[in-house]
Amino acid sequence: MSPDLAARPARERLLAAAGELFYESGIAATGVDAVLARAGVAPATMYAHFAGKDGLVAAYLEQRHEAWRRTWDEVLAGLADPVDRLLSVFDAVALYRRREGNRRGCGFLAAATELPPGHPGQRWLDADSRLLAERLRALATDAGARDPDDVADSLLLLYDGVLNRFARAATTSGLPSDDPLVRARRLAAEWVAGAIA
Template identity: 35%
Template sequence: MIDEETARDQVVSTADRLFYAHGVQAVGMDAVRTEAGVSLKRIYALFPSKDDLVLAVLRHRAEQWDTGVARALAAARTPRDRMLAVFDFLAEWFRQDDFRGCAFINFFGELAGGSSRVAEAVREQKTSFQRHVADLVREAGGPGYLAPQLALLAEGAQTTAAITGDPATAAHARAAAETLIGAACPAT
């Protein structure tokens, strides 16, 4: 028998893959059980409801997002490059074979009307990202109004790339971000 942490990780990673590929409502707990190799009884001991599992998947996705953005930021050399790093991360992500857009946006569209907990988790992640972009703009000496503009570009790029299937969307959003940064921070 696998330990609790391993079972939890298996269930979350399986649910993440299935929910992201097919949608939360289209995937039953039996499918998660079968794919994860963890009994339904054990799954419900770990996650008393499907909402609890969805929230665990969103926490997992937030960790992946934060790690990916941090990796892109680590490669950036200048404050200007740090503001653009999120678009470099998006460019890499959009080229992945399993890219289906932002899980937070997808889950919000599918579940927010019926789950205030999911809606709140999505809002938290989006607010956290906006704060992060605001910190990058502030570190670069940019004006406050630039941060929401850059965040909107990143969010819009995710949605557009998911709908069109065009990974070049990240490059277009990056070019727009460069224009905004150049206008707002000519000295950077």
């Protein structure tokens, strides 16, 4: 454990350790003992903060959702042009990846394949989906799209596609020479130009 991590409160250490391990190895493959060992805390301490592993998973996803939302908010705050604001989802992904060291694709897409219906973490997967759909729809409306729902859905296809490409690259020979995020933004800009009234 790094000296910086060791100095943090136990709850923060648990979330940091869980975030690293769940993202690196997957939620199902990561046992509570591994999280406890990395965080340097006793089981009783974890159970004082979280209702078992499910509660820890939910808190990890909540923290990830809030970090993503803040990053996108930050990108939006620096943009005035309505089309740039609509395409900002790709710029926000780029910034989030630089800050978080996102090497394996989207933590939410990975978690969605692992969590059963009714899991407490599902709330944050749903919140992430709502944020994307509702914000893209609103930004498409502001940009003058003839069909804001279609624009939002199409941008989500590109967004999901690029995140899946990052996940696939982590398990194969890596990314192609052209950055899929740059390519997705360029394709989105071309498509949006034809969809704006």
